[in-house]
Amino acid sequence: MASKTNSAQEAAASVFPPFDPSTFGSQLLWLALTFAALYFLMSKVALPRIGEILEVRRDRIEGDLAEAERLKQKTDQAIQAYEAELADAKQKAHNIAEETRDTIRADLDKKRAKVEADLAKKMAAAENDIRETKQAAMEHVEEIASETALAIVTNIVGRTAQKAAKDAVAKVVKG
Amino acid sequence: MANDPIKQFKITDIFTIGGEGETGGFEIAFTNSALFMVLTVVAISAFLILSTRGRGLVPGRLQLLSEMMYEFVANMVRSSAGTEGMKFFPFVFSLFMFVLVANLFGMVPYFFTVTSHIIVTFALAMLVISVVIIYGFMRNGLGFLKLFVPAGVPGYVLPIVIPIEIVSFLSRPISLSVRLFANMLAGHITLKVFAGFIVSLSSLGAVGVLGATLPFAMTVALTALEFLVSALQAYVFAVLTSMYLNDAIHPSH
Numbered sequence: 001m002a003s004k005t006n007s008a009q010e011a012a013a014s015v016f017p018p019f020d021p022s023t024f025g026s027q028l029l030w031l032a033l034t035f036a037a038l039y040f041l042m043s044k045v046a047l048p049r050i051g052e053i054l055e056v057r058r059d060r061i062e063g064d065l066a067e068a069e070r071l072k073q074k075t076d077q078a079i080q081a082y083e084a085e086l087a088d089a090k091q092k093a094h095n096i097a098e099e100t101r102d103t104i105r106a107d108l109d110k111k112r113a114k115v116e117a118d119l120a121k122k123m124a125a126a127e128n129d130i131r132e133t134k135q136a137a138m139e140h141v142e143e144i145a146s147e148t149a150l151a152i153v154t155n156i157v158g159r160t161a162q163k164a165a166k167d168a169v170a171k172v173v174k175g
Numbered sequence: 176m177a178n179d180p181i182k183q184f185k186i187t188d189i190f191t192i193g194g195e196g197e198t199g200g201f202e203i204a205f206t207n208s209a210l211f212m213v214l215t216v217v218a219i220s221a222f223l224i225l226s227t228r229g230r231g232l233v234p235g236r237l238q239l240l241s242e243m244m245y246e247f248v249a250n251m252v253r254s255s256a257g258t259e260g261m262k263f264f265p266f267v268f269s270l271f272m273f274v275l276v277a278n279l280f281g282m283v284p285y286f287f288t289v290t291s292h293i294i295v296t297f298a299l300a301m302l303v304i305s306v307v308i309i310y311g312f313m314r315n316g317l318g319f320l321k322l323f324v325p326a327g328v329p330g331y332v333l334p335i336v337i338p339i340e341i342v343s344f345l346s347r348p349i350s351l352s353v354r355l356f357a358n359m360l361a362g363h364i365t366l367k368v369f370a371g372f373i374v375s376l377s378s379l380g381a382v383g384v385l386g387a388t389l390p391f392a393m394t395v396a397l398t399a400l401e402f403l404v405s406a407l408q409a410y411v412f413a414v415l416t417s418m419y420l421n422d423a424i425h426p427s428h
Binding site (some may be wrong): 016017018019020023024026027028029030031032034035037038039041042043045046047049050051052053054056057060 | 181184185186203204205206208209212213215216219220223224227230231232234238241242245246264265266268269272273291292293294295298299302356360
């Protein structure tokens with residue numbers, strides 16, 4: 001392959017290759033070409049693409065974290081609302097129970113009072129009746145007794161001494 | 176010599192363009208060095224472009240590798256040259272990948288090591304320094320010269336400090352290029368020499384084969400070391416580039 005190599009290279013065969021100036025031109029030229037190509041490919045294609053990938057990923061992660069934070073706050077709010085609601089409901093239930101108890105008690109008291117008043121009235125009426133009946137009976141006792149005594153005496157004696165019988169009865173009743 | 180350790184650095188023409196038969200400056204030779212430069216660029220571009228083709232939100236293995244390369248260099252540039260230095264990110268990234276892949280290709284047997292030639296590393300170093308100087312003057316004007324005047328140094332020391340700063344600045348392209356070149360060259364020569372010992376010792380019979388295990392173990396260890404050096408030198412090259420670019424952006428120390 002290197003059959004037609006120039007004489008400079010043959011003369012430089014004894015020279016330490018890295019210090020052989022005859023190769024410098026070619027190396028510099030190809031280095032310039034290849035490095036320029038590399039720089040172009042890196043700066044225009046590869047690096048923007050990787051940078052974009054990383055950017056998109058970072059945005060995505062940040063977005064997801066923000067979303068998670070938002071959802072967490074929402075959850076906390078929901079829990080707070082739930083607890084407030086629960087406390088409210090408990091309070092309400094307590095109030096309703098209290099109210100119902102009060103109503104029932106008041107109703108009961110009223111009914112009892114009414115019944116008691118009714119009873120008292122009836123008792124008073126009954127006592128009145130008894131007293132009246134007793135009084136009427138007492139009035140009749142004297143008369144019945146004297147009549148009875150007269151009948152007995154008439155039966156025994158045969159004749160009547162109404163006046164004496166009456167007196168006697170009166171004496172007994174008084175005594 | 177079958178195992179001449181220098182032969183691996185020899186540049187041979189694969190074909191030439193133009194100037195057929197006429198020796199002179201107008202002939203363009205496509206050499207093994209040029210071939211591996213092209214291979215390096217093709218490998219880097221193909222890998223980065225093909226692996227990110229899917230643009231997966233959840234990266235696959237190869238895409239993840241590309242992303243890690245990207246972030247590695249991006250962090251390096253950002254930490255040494257600041258956010259403003261990120262406009263040089265494609266440049267530093269290209270340099271890093273070129274040197275890294277060229278070094279690693281050199282580790283493959285029979286492959287040519289592009290970065291083992293001083294002219295290549297020197298050209299890359301000069302490119303870096305040219306970018307630093309041109310951008311430094313474009314951005315800061317003559318204020319770029321403050322680079323040579325460290326802040327907070329008393330006036331009477333300045334006549335000594337300024338020449339030192341200038342010399343250190345001028346030596347940058349040399350140190351940058353020689354460091355990479357010498358590391359690759361020395362590593363490959365050592366590897367070749369020790370590997371050559373194995374062959375020549377084992378041709379001496381049973382004792383020789385036994386003795387050859389020592390350079391063999393050495394070659395294995397050196398191979399691992401050379402892989403480390405390949406990556407490390409690419410990293411050093413890129414970090415120093417970032418730091419020099421930082422000087423161009425913020426010339427006052």
